[in-house]
Amino acid sequence: MTDPAVIAALIAFAATLGASWYDKYAEKRTTNKAILAEIHRLLEVVLDHVRWEGRRDPKFPLIPFSTPVYTEQVKNIGWVDKDIVAAVVKFYGYLGYINSLQRLREQYISAGKDFDKQYDDSLKRLLDHFQHKFDPAFERYKITEMGPTKAHEPAT
Numbered sequence: 001m002t003d004p005a006v007i008a009a010l011i012a013f014a015a016t017l018g019a020s021w022y023d024k025y026a027e028k029r030t031t032n033k034a035i036l037a038e039i040h041r042l043l044e045v046v047l048d049h050v051r052w053e054g055r056r057d058p059k060f061p062l063i064p065f066s067t068p069v070y071t072e073q074v075k076n077i078g079w080v081d082k083d084i085v086a087a088v089v090k091f092y093g094y095l096g097y098i099n100s101l102q103r104l105r106e107q108y109i110s111a112g113k114d115f116d117k118q119y120d121d122s123l124k125r126l127l128d129h130f131q132h133k134f135d136p137a138f139e140r141y142k143i144t145e146m147g148p149t150k151a152h153e154p155a156t
Contacts, residue, residue, distance in 0.1 A: 062102035
């Protein structure tokens with residue numbers, strides 16, 4: 001006959017293991033959902049920005065695209081689903097390039113370079129490459145249920 005203390009210890013161990021696994025699962029799911037929600041928001045903002053004619057007027061400052069979730073969660077990049085992690089890193093890397101380009105507007109203009117074309121091409125490239133890249137993940141994490149999105153409308 002098995003000792004009740006051993007059975008109790010095995011049950012406690014299994015319960016602890018199960019709770020630990022569930023905590024990791026929930027953390028991974030939350031990290032993915034947060035990063036995808038931010039990407040969803042950023043795609044909407046970039047699309048609105050492309051439609052805004054004021055982006056070509058140097059009188060108006062270009063406000064960098066904010067990425068507070070990614071900045072905080074990059075340390076947890078291992079939690080991001082393996083089927084999207086490379087696209088997530090590329091998306092934020094390219095968005096970082098666009099933010100850097102915004103800061104160089106005056107230097108482009110001073111050097112006689114066509115900033116507007118470079119900037120517009122960069123925004124278009126981001127949308128062309130990423131506008132629908134995350135759609136399956138948005139569906140899986142129910143990001144599209146957060147409200148109507150313009151991120152699925154073509155840029156003009």
